[in-house]
Amino acid sequence: MERPQVICDLNTKTWLNLEEAIAxxxxxxxxxxxxxxxxxxxxxxxxxxxxxYKRSDLDKFMERYRHxxxxx
Numbered sequence: 001m002e003r004p005q006v007i008c009d010l011n012t013k014t015w016l017n018l019e020e021a022i023a024x025x026x027x028x029x030x031x032x033x034x035x036x037x038x039x040x041x042x043x044x045x046x047x048x049x050x051x052x053y054k055r056s057d058l059d060k061f062m063e064r065y066r067h068x069x070x071x072x
Contacts, residue, residue, distance in 0.1 A: 014055055015045075021053040025062065036061075 036042035043057040
């Protein structure tokens with residue numbers, strides 16, 4: 001699946017829609033984000049219809065999966 005073109009600076013925008021959140025992380029899909037939400041792994045905000053993600057929450061989400069580099 002081709003990634004949608006995003007025309008804003010994701011490093012300065014605070015609130016991201018799903019497509020922007022996928023582009024910001026550089027991976028994932030609609031189904032993957034839904035799984036993370038349902039499992040309580042990823043914080044999200046929901047209005048009547050729209051789901052948004054706070055950029056800082058995406059950063060925290062990624063930091064939880066950080067692993068130290070292997071020493072040679």
